[in-house]
C-alpha cells in the first residue's frame with residue numbers, strides 16, 4: 001500500500017470520527033456505513049477490470065469527503081469533494097490528481113455522461129453497490145437526518161436503490177439483477 005493512500009485514509013478516518021460525534025447528522029458513521037464498503041467494491045472492480053487500483057482506492061476514499069468534513073452543500077458534494085481531493089493530493093505531489101478528481105466529480109448519476117475512463121466507472125459502480133450493503137443506513141439518512149415521514153422515507157430509499165441499480169454499468173447490472181429483485185421484493189411490498 002502506498003504512503004499517499006495511508007495518509008488519505010487517515011485523513012478521511014479522522015473526519016468520519018469527528019462527524020460521528022455530531023448529533024445534527026444523526027451520529028452517522030460515514031466510514032463503516034459507507035466509505036469502507038465503497039473502497040472494498042472499488043478496488044475489487046479495479047482489479048477485475050484492469051483499472052489503476054491506486055487511483056481508484058484514493059477516489060473511493062475521497063468521493064464523498066466533503067460530507068463527513070461538513071464542508072459545502074450536501075447536494076453539491078461532488079464539487080466540494082473534488083476540490084478537497086485536489087487540495088489534499090497536491091500536498092503529496094500525487095501524479096494522477098486529475099484522474100482522481102474526475103472520479104470524484106463524476107460519481108453522481110447526473111454526471112454519468114461525463115465519465116470516460118475505467119476508473120470513473122469503478123467509483124460510480126462501487127458507490128451504488130455499497131448502498132446495497134448498507135440499506136439500514138439509507139433508512140437512517142431518510143428518518144434521522146432528512147427527517148422524513150415513514151411513507152416518504154420508504155419512497156426515498158426505494159428511489160435511491162432503483163437509481164443505483166439502473167446506474168450500474170453492464171455487465172455488472174445484469175449480473176446483479178437477481179440480488180436486486182430479491183432485495184426489492186423483500187423490502188417493498190405494495
Ligand SMILES: [Fe+2]
Nearest residue numbers: 038063064127
Ligand atoms: Fe458515496
